[in-house]
Amino acid sequence: MTQAGRKLPVSALQLCRERILDNEYRGALTRLKIHSHTIKLKDFDLGWSHKVIAKFSQEKVDALMEICKLFQGQAESAYEQICKEVESYDLAPVQVEHGDYIGAMAQMLQPAWWNRRFCRLRREALDAIARDIGLVSQRRARYSSDQANWLFAEQTVRNQIYLEESHLVNEQGEEVSLAEVAEHTLANPQVRRAEMMCRLNGFERVADLHGDDAVFFTLTCPSRFHANLSSGIRNPRADGSTPREAQQWLCHNWALIRSALNRRGISPYG
Structure with a gap:
């Protein structure tokens, strides 16, 4: 209690x-x-x-x-x-x-x-x-x-x-529910996923046209941000950071990565 x-x-x-x-x-x-x-x-x-x-x-x-x-x-x-x-x-x-x-x-x-x-x-x-x-x-x-x-x-x-x-x-008196409208917009998870896949495919084609390589990176946080190990036991290196603090760490480090790339004349797009 x-x-x-x-x-x-x-x-x-x-x-x-x-x-x-x-x-x-x-x-x-x-x-x-x-x-x-x-x-x-x-x-x-x-x-x-x-x-x-x-x-x-x-x-x-x-x-x-x-x-x-x-x-x-x-x-x-x-x-x-x-x-x-x-x-x-x-x-x-x-x-x-x-x-x-x-x-x-x-x-x-x-x-x-x-x-x-x-x-x-x-x-x-x-x-x-x-x-x-x-x-x-x-x-x-x-x-x-x-x-x-x-x-x-x-x-x-x-x-x-x-x-x-x-x-x-509408002005003609035709009535439609918001649910029907939302079904055809990005509010619909299926539509949102389809648009994301379409964008990924499009950027890959643009990269091919420019002679670039389309790559997909997944950034992860250091061990101290993870409360538990893959085995399910408590992570001894965890420092009590919250998911919000982990997200802020990712944003900060991605900003540093973009700055480093910019200094090298590399401009990611997509």
């Missing part, structure tokens, strides 16, 4: 049982004890459902609106107070452009703005915990935890329901 009396995710409890069977119960219990304190971030519970998060987002906006009333006529001060609340959840506030504090605040005073970020925060935090307790490895879920896959599937269903229930009407 957590400090607030809530149960841990089923996946964590299942892992505990499996590790007990594997005679690794001490390590499992230690990790579960550590992560039982990270199930909540301030007053935001990572175990909440999508509906509860939506309600919490509305309540957050209502509270911020009351704060803004205290700073009526002081847009900059009100903006700073809202930013403090946003940053307290490890979220990035909207940046002010051209001194437009009102416009920046207007975005952060929308329930949808908070809802999207809270859902992403929940997804990333739960995925990081799943990695730490060994739910993501070569022996279990290779790329993402079962919990992450379930959340993605749930979101996909919600998106599909929204598209099917929303319709477009």
